[in-house]
Amino acid sequence: MVEPASGAEPADAAGDAAEVLDRPLPEGVRRRVVALVSDAFGGLTVADLPGQLRQYARFTPTRRAKFAGNAMAAAVESDAVFRGRVAEKLREAQPELSAALESGAPPAAADPLDVAAAAYVLRPAGWVKLVAAAGEEAQRADAERVGEETQRELERLREELAQLREQHRTGGEQVRTELEASRKEAESLQRKLRSALNDVKRGEAALRKVIAEIDGIRSETGARVVAAESESRRLKSRLAEVESALETSRRATREGRSIEDMRLRLLLDTVLDAAQGLRRELALPPVSTRPADTVEAVEPGRMTPKDIAARALSETDPALLDQLLALPQAHLVVDGYNVTKTGYPTMPLEKQRLRLLGGLSMLAAQSGAEMTCVFDGAELAAPVLLAPPRGVRVLFSKAGVTADELIRQLVRAEPPGRPVVVVSTDREVADGVAKAGARPVTSALLLKRLSRVS
Numbered sequence: 001m002v003e004p005a006s007g008a009e010p011a012d013a014a015g016d017a018a019e020v021l022d023r024p025l026p027e028g029v030r031r032r033v034v035a036l037v038s039d040a041f042g043g044l045t046v047a048d049l050p051g052q053l054r055q056y057a058r059f060t061p062t063r064r065a066k067f068a069g070n071a072m073a074a075a076v077e078s079d080a081v082f083r084g085r086v087a088e089k090l091r092e093a094q095p096e097l098s099a100a101l102e103s104g105a106p107p108a109a110a111d112p113l114d115v116a117a118a119a120y121v122l123r124p125a126g127w128v129k130l131v132a133a134a135g136e137e138a139q140r141a142d143a144e145r146v147g148e149e150t151q152r153e154l155e156r157l158r159e160e161l162a163q164l165r166e167q168h169r170t171g172g173e174q175v176r177t178e179l180e181a182s183r184k185e186a187e188s189l190q191r192k193l194r195s196a197l198n199d200v201k202r203g204e205a206a207l208r209k210v211i212a213e214i215d216g217i218r219s220e221t222g223a224r225v226v227a228a229e230s231e232s233r234r235l236k237s238r239l240a241e242v243e244s245a246l247e248t249s250r251r252a253t254r255e256g257r258s259i260e261d262m263r264l265r266l267l268l269d270t271v272l273d274a275a276q277g278l279r280r281e282l283a284l285p286p287v288s289t290r291p292a293d294t295v296e297a298v299e300p301g302r303m304t305p306k307d308i309a310a311r312a313l314s315e316t317d318p319a320l321l322d323q324l325l326a327l328p329q330a331h332l333v334v335d336g337y338n339v340t341k342t343g344y345p346t347m348p349l350e351k352q353r354l355r356l357l358g359g360l361s362m363l364a365a366q367s368g369a370e371m372t373c374v375f376d377g378a379e380l381a382a383p384v385l386l387a388p389p390r391g392v393r394v395l396f397s398k399a400g401v402t403a404d405e406l407i408r409q410l411v412r413a414e415p416p417g418r419p420v421v422v423v424s425t426d427r428e429v430a431d432g433v434a435k436a437g438a439r440p441v442t443s444a445l446l447l448k449r450l451s452r453v454s
Contacts, residue, residue: 025120026131033076033117034072034073036121037076039089040089040090042061049082050079052074056068083121087121087123097118101118101119101122112134116133266329267415267416267418269328273328274328315445316442318445318448321445322449324419324439327419330367330369330370330419331370331419331421332363332369332371332421333411333420333433333438334373334423334446335424335425336356336376336403337352338424338425338426338443339424339443342425342443342444343356343443343447353375356373357373357389359450360389360391360450361389361391362450364391365391370393372392372394373393374396374406374407375394375395376396377396407429408433408436417437420438422440422441423441423446424440424443425444
């Protein structure tokens with residue numbers, strides 16, 4: 001057996017050169033070739049194996065066929081030496097089949113796939129025809145198997161069709177019976193439905209009648225409710241008018257009394273302060289006057305009227321404003337923009353207001369007099385966010401009212417006899433407040449006084 005194997009390698013080489021498969025191995029033949037190579041692994045050393053197959057040397061034949069099938073098939077196809085070693089192991093494992101193939105007479109009773117796989121490994125003369133014949137035989141066997149399975153499936157389907165036809169025939173009679181029963185039941189239900197519809201129609205008619213009666217009652221009730229609500233609103237409106245009139249009357253009475261009380265109290269304080277100031281100014285003792293003191297005479301060191309005239313102050317002297325503010329309960333009313341546009345007209349209005357109010361605040365702290373600064377509201381493009389300084393009341397005239405008119409209103413609001421000083425260069429304002437009992441002074445006088453304060 002060894003001699004034919006050693007002499008078969010040249011024949012294999014010659015056969016490989018002469019015969020080549022013109023199509024891929026049939027799948028069945030390929031699986032058998034992989035199985036033959038996997039079985040041959042057990043008789044080969046690691047050195048006998050190609051490099052790409054050595055990693056599978058320790059695998060079991062089953063795992064080797066599963067994971068190295070493609071690599072073994074490729075090695076058998078491309079490596080003639082490895083294929084010769086596998087062929088040698090095949091001759092040892094299946095000597096009869098190998099000898100028959102190499103003699104050119106494959107056994108007729110052998111499996112075509114086994115014959116084709118062995119011929120592919122041994123490569124005897126005519127091995128390509130054997131592989132092709134095995135592939136055709138396998139395909140024919142597969143076709144016959146598929147035909148038999150198809151025939152069996154066809155028979156099974158015919159039997160099922162016959163059963164279905166029988167069931168359909170028997171079921172048709174049952175369906176007709178059930179259909180007849182359903183028809184009778186449907187007729188009975190239709191009669192019941194017609195009776196129920198008649199009952200529903202009668203109920204709907206009764207319901208419409210009740211709804212109409214309810215709508216009538218609801219409409220009548222709604223009209224009464226509307227009338228009652230209208231009367232209630234009229235009474236509430238009348239009551240609100242009466243309450244408003246009563247509250248207005250009470251407020252007018254209370255405000256009138258409060259304003260008059262305030263005016264009288266302020267006038268009384270003015271008179272008392274004036275009397276006390278006059279007493280201090282004249283240095284009159286409470287009960288030191290004697291009849292002899294009423295006799296006219298010139299006492300040594302007493303001031304004459306000429307001396308008193310010499311003490312009179314100019315209209316532009318800031319001391320005049322100090323004397324006026326020193327009067328009891330004095331009230332200084334300032335025409336704001338008239339003063340600022342006289343003293344510093346080039347500054348923005350906001351800075352003009354802040355500068356004037358700062359000076360007035362210091363003057364109020366020094367003199368203790370009440371001070372009110374009035375600005376014209378028509379000069380404003382937006383509401384002014386201003387925190388009035390301590391001791392100074394800041395007012396802006398309303399829309400349609402000038403600052404001059406607001407000053408006149410302030411002067412008229414004061415009780416007669418209270419010293420009121422109005423600062424304005426406007427001659428119309430000065431004349432108007434003078435008629436109302438106030439003392440007008442020029443803006444220049446206040447500016448001089450404020451420059452001395454700063």
